[in-house]
Amino acid sequence: MSKYDYLIVGSGLFGSIFAHEMSKNGKNCLVIERRSHIGGNVFTEKVENINVHKYGAHIFHTNDKKIWDYIQQFADFNRYTNSPIAIYKDELYNLPFNMNTFHQMWSIKTPEEAKKIIESQKKEIDTETPDNLEEQAIRLVGKDIYEKLVKGYTEKQWGKKCNELPSFIIKRLPVRFTYDNNYFNDLYQGIPIGGYTKIIKKLLKGIEVKIDTNFFEDRKKWENIADKVVYTGMIDQYYEYCFGELEYRSLKFESETKNMENYQGNAVINYTESEIPYTRIIEHKHFEDTASSKTIITKEYPIEWKKGYDAYYPINDEKNMKILEKYQKLGKKEKSTIFGGRLALYKYYDMWEVIKESLDAVKLELDNLKK
Template sequence: MEKPYDYLIVGAGLFGAVCAHELRKSGHKCLVIDKRMHAGGNLYCENVNGIQVHKYGAHIFHTNDLAIWNYVNQLVPFRHYNHSVMANYKGKLFNLPFNMNTFYQLWQLKTPEEVIGRIAEQRTAAKITDPANLEEQAISMVGADMYHTLIKGYTEKQWGRFAKELPASIIKRLPLRFTYDNSYFSDRYQGIPAGGYNKLIDALLADVEVRLNIDYLDNKDAWQEMAETIIFTGPIDAWFNYCYGRLEYRSLSFEQEILPVSNFQGCAVMNYTDSEVPYTRIIEHKHFEGGQQPFSVITYEYPQAMARNAEPYYPVNDSRNNNLYTKYKQAAAQQANVIFGGRLAEYKYYDMDQIIGSALSKMKKLKAGLSNLQV
């Protein structure tokens, strides 16, 4: 019996939306389902009286890949946005990412030579030659003073464990430069879709059938009869009913306020780096698009443990979890007519351009008739 769709795409986030867009262009009939009440995954924005509120945390599109930049800009116009973050440590403000402004604010040092020398002194004092964990890696990168002021409290709140228990690889993504440049990202192309990320998702899913408030895993067998091929973007361990155990994530919760002020903190993101403050950052959404409204919308972001009904945000890529994921990945390779992709199915922290690149790569392999799409 012929199935009604060529592809069933489980998840209407960025990965699933790009796949649906590419398959529709190729003439395939697709159905996209999502367990949430909206499409877009964590990119979803809520319009609050003209301010686009990033409901699941701040998202800034940045890439050095001109092809991907052109890909999204042909779908929606992007507004240039240069991300610059401030950090609040017990009432004192510092520029992020770590740059010469930050080092001057902490040490009153003015030249890169002075700063590099101070970091080397503190690395030597800590007797670090081969960093074995996040704390040692951070001290070797920016020194003990900067670590204790801007990294330790924030990181331990974010991950719910001591920095000495976290892998060094986590901190290696942190931008570090010895210039007076407060730009958080150094990528050539940066911006935010004019009018919010819903515009981008709507453009990708135009002319594609989408059904919301549907949990695929609640009726997996029935949904598999709907299409010849499944593209699954949910948690890979959930697909296999956690047969090897649960992959570990950290989650987030949010508290939103509408304030009767036109400008609350002067920037889109303010990190709170001391351990006494329970939230990790405050987001003031109007700054993403230069809003001039006489009021403002802010969001407090709280890290939390991964409860059963919470949303998974950050994979805990330590050796235990990575070994567990390898087992699931090997099992996924044996699944016929199923493509796994996206941050949850690949247990990987992805930037948006990387998600798009991964989806386009898999669709290219699919069109070429390659059998192994799981890599």
């Protein structure tokens, strides 16, 4: 018999929820985490009394009442509404694309006027099957919005020209003909008061956790320490890259403390022109309306991913999906490893989706144990 029922590799949302629920069901769990802190990418750290989102802006939003109720056991949420601003050269626009944006862009006031302009610009691309992202975007929102608000931002994000990117990246570009700057359509959204790390700490309370501990540095030992492994790291690394590396986009975060109360007046401002190398500036105090005489801002630079860098956005193109399929085939044969979370499944997940995946994995596991 092994010392633990489950070894959980990774203390992000997936791993922490799995560990929490299994411990509640009497199982003995050990969590190992290669970083120097728990929480994965939702980690927040208090600096100058401000909860800093260390791995980019994290706004909780969902339409799933069960998930909303579940996460609120671990924190109270504020009523934060995500309403980002876009800056293009010296022009300022509201996002998502809505009547405020159209007024700022064309000085029009009514939905009818806005629709007319967009429809006439969309006609410039007269194909139903766009060849690339540029054509797809113009087909969806017309030329002006594409050139000022989509083109530069997207090219920075992916490191490629829009006419070289596949059209599937942009399936939809939501356009709203009301004066509504709320970015998400979801029923529930907010920021946990006190930060996300508080949630993770509550989830892992009473569970043994080892930080600065990489599964691969002593793989044999870790595999033998528990009956089962729950693995939330990169799937290609788990299989020693035997079918090749999966590709990602990475990010570089540059934070600075400013000796002023309010730097930009909003939590998120996107910089959509290609000449500015970062995609956005986050001003963390606005997520929670924190009292502090100082403020902390973070510039987010998309960068090329290389082995050893933090992997953020999977590049789900045909080449990578073919490689993934091969790893998934091997994964299905595993009897004592459960794969979960964004890195093991090579998929961009919002937080609510990861929570749901983890709760589903727990249920499946408990059902299997009863058999």
